[in-house]
Amino acid sequence: MAVPTNTYTRYTASNNVREDLADFIASKDPEKTPIISSAGRGKAMQTLHEWSRDGLRAPNADNAAIDGDDATASAKTPPNRIGNYCQIFADTVQVSGRAEKVDKAGMKSVLAYQKAKMYKELMRDMEKATVSSNVAVLGSGAAAAKMAGLGVLLYTNANHGVGGSTVAHTSGVATTPPTAGTARALTEAIYKSTLQTTYTNAGDVPNAVYFSPAHKVVASGFTGIAGIRSEVKGQNQATIVGAADVYVSDFGALTHVPHYMMAGGTNVFGLDLSEIKVAYLRPFQSTPLAKTGDSMKEQLLVDATLVVEAEKACFKISDLSGG
Secondary structure, three states: OOOOOOOHHHOOOOOOOOOOOOOOOOOOOOOOOOOHHHHHHOOOOEEEEEEEEEEOOOOOOOOOOOOOOOOOOOOOOEEEEEEOOOEEEEEEEEEEEEHOOOOOOOOOOHHHHHHHHOOOOOHHHHHHHHHOOOOEEEOOOOOOOOOOOEEEEEEEEOOOOOOOOOOOOOEOOOOOEEOOOOOOOOOOOHHHHHHHHHHHHHHOOEEEEEEEEHHHHHHOOOOOOOOOOOOOOOOOOOOOEEEEEEEEEEEEEEEEEOOOOOOOOOOEEEEHHHHHHEEEEEEEEEOOOOOOOOEEEEEEEEEEEEEEEHHOOOOEEEOOOOO
């Protein structure tokens, strides 16, 4: 049916109709940083942050002293000195005078809004570096320093595919990347074997295990929890248990945590969070930069490194397919 001639419609009025722009800004990108947010906090005093790591000798069932015999000193070794380089995570925002002044939807200040976003983005950058296999980089006037990630910092309880390995950096910094092995699917047998190795070496198992989303789905299908059922009484609606958040192993309970930043990756990390710290040379800070025109510029940065104190308390399963 045709509109009558000369009818003043919404489309006729397009030049003087007010906009209907909602006064909020929607965002649903993931913001969580589960590892560095749960890790301890330390203080770095130099760009190379170091800590000491020691261990006990093997137990000796034949340690039996003769009554009245002279005491003889055994050989002793000093603690190992381990380190990681601090990495500067930085971003800068520059906003013109007009952009800051005009009336805006969802924000009063562009500068304040962008700084709040940058803080979250830098936290995510730190988390991504933490779960990476980046090696430590000293840095220079022409190259940025980098901290080593968990992929190279965990080596004692590392379960690799055939031909894979991780260099044991018993001193200094981790500058050698892992050698990739034959890719294989994550299985409960691999998982249990790694837990057994970790328990043998550390006397305990980590309290949290971080998986890619795909590997978390695989872990929820381990046969050890496949038979779980929940009793439903009366007229209550049944609950279907389709995932496992806690895995009770022969050596203790472990919390299974999916990590969106590990999607597509080849590693699973078992972490004793009491042994993981972030050491800050410079905490999060915002610095106004020189004004060179009709704009404002600020730099937000954090200068920090990852510390794994007793890496023997953690584990890594590598060379996994289907991440």
